Amino acid sequence: MKISSEKSQQIFAAAQSLMPGGVNSPARAFGAVGGTPLVIDRGEGAYIYDVDGNQLIDYIQSWGPMILGHKHPAVMESVETALTKGFSFGAPTVGENELAELIIEAVASVEKVRLVNSGTEATMSAIRLARGFTGRDVIVKFAGNYHGHVDSLLVAAGSSAATLAVPDSPGVTAGTSQDTLILTYNHSEEVRQAFEQHGDRIAGVIFEPVVGNMGCVIPDHEFLQTLRDCTTASGALLIFDEVMTGFRLAYGGAQQIWGITPDLTTLGKIVGGGMPIGAYGGRADIMNHILPAGKVFQAGTLSGNPIACAAGSATLRELRDNPPYQQLEEMSLKLASGLQQAAEASGQQCCVQRVGSMMTIFFHPGPVKCWEDAAKSDTEKFGRYFWGMIENGVYLPCSQYEALFVSAAHTEKDIQTTIDAAVNVLAGI
Ligand code: HOZ
Secondary structure, three states: OOOOOOHHHHHHHHHHHHHHOOOOOOHHHHHHHOOOOOEEEEEEEEEEOOOOOOEEEEEEEEHHHOOOEOOHHHHHHHHHHHHOOOOOOOOOOHHHHHHOOOOOOOOOOOOEEEEEEHHHHHHHHHHHHHHHHHOOEEEEEEEOOOOHHHHHHHHOOOHHHHHOOOOOOOOOHHHOOOOOEEOOOHHHHHHHHHHHHHHHHHEEEEEEOOOOOEEEEEEOOHHHHHHHHHHHHHHEEEEEEEEOHHHHHOOOHHHHHHOOOEEEEEHHHHHEEEEEEEEEEEEEHHHOOOOOOOEEEEOOOOOOOOHHHHHHHHHHHHHHHHHOOHHHHHHHHHHHHHHHHHHHHHHHOEEEEEEEEEEEEEOOOOOOOOOOHHHOHHHHHHHHHHHHHHHOOOOOOOOOOOOOOOOOOOHHHHHHHHHHHHHHHOOOO
């Protein structure tokens, strides 16, 4: 099948004179795979429909938030009800309490939470809090992990920064990033050495407890334990960036499945049910350092926005009351095995890495354990695979350095269609 994209091309051409690169976030510009992005008209369950009328099985799902699929009835109803009351007041609302309670009940390490507007705001605020709480300066991050576009974390960053080869962005000054220490993911010895040398200066360690932003990369248990042990021993805070994994890998997030308790957790994506939101939370004695309870400044006119809270709360209630995690596991296992078999049958040097409903097919024999491994992937081949899948009606993340997401709306038939497409495509690239 050849998809038509005339309208997408026209709209994207107009967009380029209106917005830098024609987009409002570089991840969606198809920069690493070439060609013109599809302009999306609407979504329904597991599918998106572009302006040319193409229906595609959607494995981006808004880069993670739509775990229930597009336009889930419970989320739609909750948003519609909230809309009748007005959009934003800049004052306390009951909806904020509802969402905060749901998060605190679900995520074991979170005793108090602050709602913000995006994952970037959540990570930016969490590291400020870590510094304010400990009185120390240095933040440890890992190469290939991405924590949004916070200046001091936009160093050796994954996601679109890696995809578009600007892991260290112009505009981030040496001064801003001088207190960021970059280490290798899954390298426990480096972590131990860093703490031996700089332990009394380290305010916190922030990391993705399953990386989605250099493709799906899985932490070794020993690495996780080392992070916990070193931070505890030195008095630094351990920050799980669960913007992507929170409420996705389990209702209690990656920390539930790995059995490691962080001091702070950052959230986004699913907690907003597709509306702009972020959150950070953790131990009450730490969170109470935030203004106005404490002195660490952080604020936002639209923080805790009623419509975003309504979408987020409806999503979390649905996940709590009708947990889709077993179904997600079964569908995702079937997809991952099918993709791996398709790769092997075609003779491609690929490995599929997965945790729950997050996965990546790396054009690399694997295993991929850190950024150095991921960077050896054949990204040109990934681009051909990506376009081949689109031609077969499957919409994947447009970069080797992103994870795909299975939603509760994906059926066995969707998964089988995707595997059949991969068998065709991988044999021909
Ligand atoms: N942060 C998302 C996951 N890597 C990509 C979406 C974006 O940056 O626009």
